[in-house]
Amino acid sequence: MRRLEKRHGRARAVIPKLFLIASVALSLWAFELRIDGVTMDTKESGRQIMRELMGAEYLAGKDKKQNSFNEVLNAFSEEVCFGRVWARKGIDRKLRSILNIAMLTALNRPNQLRVHLEGALNNGATVDEIQEILLQSAVYCGLPAAGEAFRIAEEVLKERKLLA
Structure with missing residues (x-):
């Protein structure tokens, strides 16, 4: 009897979590963002933010390298990283860039650091600020x-x- 109660107790605990996960997934799927008065889905808005941060050439190069294997990671980056997180209003893009420089330095991720240094400069970070962050x-x-x-x-x- 206790075993049965244990199973039902777990089921009662798991079912609400599954509904929560499903509702979050649906909200992510249906999320739209307005940039400059234009309604965009998360993928479009993520690509727009990437274009503004790193330039159209970067985005074109990323698209050119996309294949059936890496397209899921690219979509995740565009939709979640840039379309959801970078699109938030809580902190400005310059501060997000500063945080990324510090975190990527800590993680020792040189390729991503290079890209985010470019983005930080595009977001208004100065040479002196980058030096102090590092x-x-x-x-x-x-x-x-x-x-x-x-x-x-x-x-x-x-x-x-910017440096001699």
Whole structure:
């Protein structure tokens, strides 16, 4: 009898969670965003934000590299990362970029760091601010991670003729 109650107790606990998951999934699927008065779905708005952050060339290059294997990850990035999170109003894009620089330095992700350094510059971050972010990360992430981040930042800044 207790075993039966245990099973039913679990079922009672699991069923509401399943409904919650289903309702969140449906809300994500049906989410629309207004940018400059135009209603867009999350994929469209995510692509628009990516275009604004990293440029049309970046987006075209990403599209060119897309295939049947990586298209699910690209869709996730466009819809969730950019279409949902970057589209939120809680903090501005410059601060989001600053956070990304610090996190990508901590995670030692040089390829993504390069892209997000470009985005940070496009979002108004200055050379001095980037330098301070990377110096701060040296204290908390270690010199090897910060040293690599400084090297990548120098390359990006030189390419943009912001550093001699």
